[in-house]
Amino acid sequence: MKKMTLIALAWVLLIAVPAQAAETFPDLSMTAKMSPAHMKYLSVTGSEFKISDIKADFVLLEVYSMYCPICQRDAPKMNTLYQELAKTGQDKQIKVLGVAAGNTPYEVEFYRKKFKVEYPLVEDPDYVQHKAVGEVGTPAFYLLDLREGRLLILFSQIGEIEDVDEFVKIVVETTEK
Template identity: 25%
Template sequence: MPKFLRITLLVAVALVVIGFIYLKLTAAGEGDQAPEIQAELVDGTNFKLSDLQGDYVLLNFWGSWCGPCRVKTPSLIALHQKYESKLKVVSVALEKNAEAGRTVAKKDGFTWKYQIVEESSFVMLSSTAQKYGVTEIPTMFLISPEGILLGKKSLAEVEEIMRSK
């Protein structure tokens, strides 16, 4: 391999590593105030995450192209239906093509109001994902009624918490 190509590859890898470290250091962590999200929902209405204070919020980062995300969809829908009076689901689809996220969410049965599609070439380049330190999907966060980030949670963990409330 030519020396120039090796150096270029090494610099690229170093930049990716630095990017991951930067994301982890600057993202909100468990116990912090949940970073604000302001976006347009798929139905065209404006959304602010802070408007949901008073309820638990499950913030779900996913993508129409993500197999593991799609596998979890039926369980996510069931959780939403069971606890919708005290748990608001906010889904953030990270897509190269926004229409794909809208189409799959509708086809798969997302019935909750708070659906956001954010166009991004890579997950870690999404401004919303960066605020939360998301580098892979699916990733879910639970937010308390006071707006405090309770951390990354699995659907089973969210179910257990909701059952006790």
């Protein structure tokens, strides 16, 4: 009986605690050598832009490095995610963007070609963006909500995508809430 009372009390306290505000993400300023198709996909003009300039409701941001073996293993999974969003038409509201921590434009292009990456990748040779996000390990993923004029983190994960189908499901379901 005591156990049931404690469980009920814990449940009431849990419900009574106000929900915490979503954490905000820094509005990274980026300079990138992107194709016209990638600029159009992100709806940005020129090679300098901020995340908040991207015309979408959500951005799935991947922090990666071409030298990271886990990132290399995840590249096909990210390609699948990008293609699934395009297949279902969700690529209009959810944009995918990769930030290459410590990588030069040459290294970004090498990675893009080697792994056949279709979504936009931006270089971060001096680790400016990487430092702004807390020098996270790679790969790191952030699902950002851009709808309210600030960047809210809806979901984040550091480390390998274990199951791409489950990861796609999490991204899609999180944006539907």
